[in-house]
Amino acid sequence: MSLAAATAGFVPDRPDLGHHAEGLDLADPAFFADSLDPRAPRLLPPAAYRALAFAELEDDAVWTRSWLAIGLGAEIPAADDLLPFTAGHHGLHVQRTAEGGLVGRFNKAQHGGCRAVPLQCRTGTKTRCSFTACGYSRDGAVLPAGLEGPTPAMHQYLGLRPERLLPVAVRAWGPMVRINLDPEAAPPAAAPEGLVALAGETRRAEYAANWKLAAQALAEGDRFAQAPESLHLTGRLATGEAASLALHFPNLVLIEARGETCAVMLQPTALGQTLLRIGLLGPQGRATPDLEVSLLEASWDAWLAEIAARMAPAVAAQAALTRPDADEAVPTNAAGLWLQANLAARVRARPAATDTQPLYATAQGRGC
Template sequence: MVLAASAGFVPDRPDLGHRAEGVDLADPAFFADSLDPGAPRLLPPAAYRALAFAELEDDAVWTCSWLTIGLGAEISSPGDLLPFTAGHHGLHVQREGDGGLVGRFNKAQHGGCRAVPLQCRTGTKTRCSFTACGYSRDGTVLPAGRDGPTPAMHQYLGLRPERLLPVAVRAWGPLVRINLDPGAVPPEAPPEGLAALAAETRRAEFACNWKLALQALAEGERFSETSDSLHLTGRLATGEAAAIAVHFPNLVLIEARGKTCAVMLQPTALGQTLLRIGLLGSDDAEPADRETSRESSWEASWEASWIAWQAEIAARMAPAVAAQAALSGAANAAGLWLQQRIAARVRARPAITDTQPLFATAQGRGC
């Protein structure tokens, strides 16, 4: 029996399968035509527009991978909190008093709602006053107050944050990575010699699915790969040489102009992707370097660097927006690699043998 979506009932039931547009999205045959190295193509359109495929990705990718969510420098003080919604799950990372990091599921996974409203089950992150909801859009970093957690943090922390479900978290060089599985094997080693050039990330949003966004950002010639990363050579829109690295599933590093632009992808809708962008540089460039020059001169140079990188990202993303409109065409080297990884994760999911729901609501009981 297939359960119809209704207000107050959560229809994502992996034991019922993931079907849309008349096909089984988890069937290896769904991926087959798109994984030919000789003629790589985009996945079928359902992979970029069907809520069922987003739920399959939640099951196979977002809940069992090392996700990159921001810069460690963004939460430098004890108590600072960095939110990130992974798939349908509201999470956060907080700086501890000893300088370490702790990751947790948010206290209010569904905001103040007793159940997930139907309008939140559309594949689009909603703008909601309950900002810790797993279906709402993330806010920015929450700095700690003088006396500890602020009222705005309550939706994340509750009264006893130590009782919240833990999330694995690692300081990965200057970046922060999380895994919803607290027992996950640590990620591969980060690139050496990188540090955040400033304690900020900037955001840009584009009208395309996250898979198309990653493919466009990582345009280049395949150079080498590991189990969870792909390395390419390419050129910027200005013609300058660039080294590009993709770390599955949502981090692209573009090295050029003496800096490394870190782009972290986060789906905000089936056809919408938010980019969290940070600038990295050599770890021997101390913050004190700014103080040796005039502040106004440094700020002008820093802003010019941001403008150049934002223009580069916008140029790279233009083909992704066009591809979202067409939902057909060839996959580049990064796109093929990503599709291969997703297909492998789907195949590797544990088989579901128990069909008993793990939860029930007033409308769900008896189904």
């Protein structure tokens, strides 16, 4: 059955049937083998950057089994404020509690309330849905609470009984917020010490590159240390200034320079497109009410320019890998090699699929 015909009803990801595209078994260790040689590091085969089946494999092995960076705690300062984030194919949110803590949940609507998941939602592109932020649509901005608590705009996230929604593990990680779809997940590694948010917002930039290409481009540098979940590098900014970098698997890049740290959180919005949520961090002494707006804007401008410069090779690589005749080996950097090795390990380690029912689904042809 073609995808167009299948989308007359709900089309689940079926990991029990395997992940295949372009004549390849994408979960086979052989698919990764040639790209993990440290003597000649190179990108994965093109299907890893353009095939929906590989995005579904990543959903199964990475986005549902890892600690993901999704934003800053300062973005949701008040009780009932809500931060949306779509992890792979799953619509989630984090909300500030009345006691000041954080609670994470799956959204009430995972498929937007549509009678059938539209074709455009199953081709690997997040859509701009005016109805709700579901597992296939783009996330909106942070939703601040009203004077009387949650607002009507939060209904599609919370429903009428949010306490009945499937929970998500959430942790304040320094000034940042990280989540894991497994509510029983072990806590993430300790956060870097002494960092606070210099601004109570994140800014967004979107680039035409697969998230893996974006991560390795942002973390361009020379490897000097690693931990189980992070790689640490040294490098230079486009201006020539020295920088320290850290890539935290799978979607967080920290770039430290000029007494500041730029936190870049990656979120796939299409097979060949990545949204960057960007936060500006610094030592506690810098986060004062007297920090001039003009100085803060100058920092934002400098970091956004740095990110644009780093992302240019990723955009070019994506364009090359999208060509039908793309089959030559493309070199990668230290961050790319480390990222691919971790991805391959996650694919190998995921439990065998024994349940054919997707995590969230409705009967074919039914609404929510």
